[in-house]
Amino acid sequence: MLAEPTLPTPRQAADKLLPLLARCSGRPYAVVDASHGEQAYELITRWGEHAHCLYSGQEATTxxxxxxxxxxxxENSAALMELLEQAWQLNWAIFVDGAADWQKVRLQLKKSLFVLDENKDxxxxxxxxxxxxxxxxxxxSKExxxxxxxEDIYAFYAKTVNPQQWVEYRRSSPKALNWLTGEISLTATAWAP
Incomplete structure (x- = not known):
């Protein structure tokens, strides 16, 4: 009889996500959803001036x-480790490999906050x-x-339904219009000493 694979603890998963973020071709970011509750919002506020709301104006305040x-x-901090652990367990965050200028990354992310339906709503x-x-x-579609x-986002990283994996959606080049999909497997054996 085969044994069930041992799932990584949130701390083990966070330790494995750090090298993934370190290999970014640009700069690593997280996009965190504050709507997941007080704990998510408190974690965001610990970033201080390095946390930027994707909403603007009255919407950002309200x-x-x-x-x-x-x-x-x-940097590798307690807040970063907590974010990585929470992102592993919950769906609070996705990670982004983007341009060095956070303002350009924010502007690009803001462009996708809303969609129009067939009635233009x-x-x-x-x-x-x-x-x-x-x-x-x-x-x-490619378009x-x-x-x-x-032009300012090179890759997205997201947790998959398999609790041992993250998926990476990366463009083949920051300037190219084609993009690639690949999985980064975090199997239980990856945590073996």
């Missing part, structure tokens, strides 16, 4: 506790939820993908 935020991931598009991103990107990535 919806601050429910908005998506771009976090500049800078505007709806929120919660792509920053890993479950939605995993549905959207594999089915997007949609090019518009979604823009």
């Amino acid at each position: 919806l601050a506790r429910y908005a998506p935020y771009l976090l500049e991931l800078r 505007r709806h929120y598009f919660r792509y920053y939820d890993a479950r939605i991103l995993r549905l959207f990107l594999p089915t997007a 949609q993908a090019a518009q979604f990535f823009g």
Whole structure:
């Protein structure tokens, strides 16, 4: 009889995600959804001036506790480890490999916050939820993908339904319009000493 694979603890998963973020060709960011509750919002506020609401104006003020935020991931800190652990267990965040200028990355991410339906009615598009991103990107046309990535986003990383894996959606080049999909497998054996 085969033994069930041992799932990684949140801390083990966070330890494995650090090298993934370190290999970014640009700069690593997280897009965190504050609507997941007080704990998510408190974690975002620890980033201080390195947390940027994707909403603007009155919407940013009114919806601050429910908005998506771009976090500049800078150093290995307790807050970063907590974010990685929570992102592993929940669907609070996706990760982005983007341009060095956070303002350019924020602007590109803001462009996809809303979509229009066939009646031209505007709806929120919660792509920053890993479950939605995993549905959207594999089915997007090359034109949609090019518009979604823009020039300033090189890759997105999201948790898969398999609790041992993350998926990477990377463009073949920051300037190219084609993009690639690949999985980064975090199997139980990866945590063996």
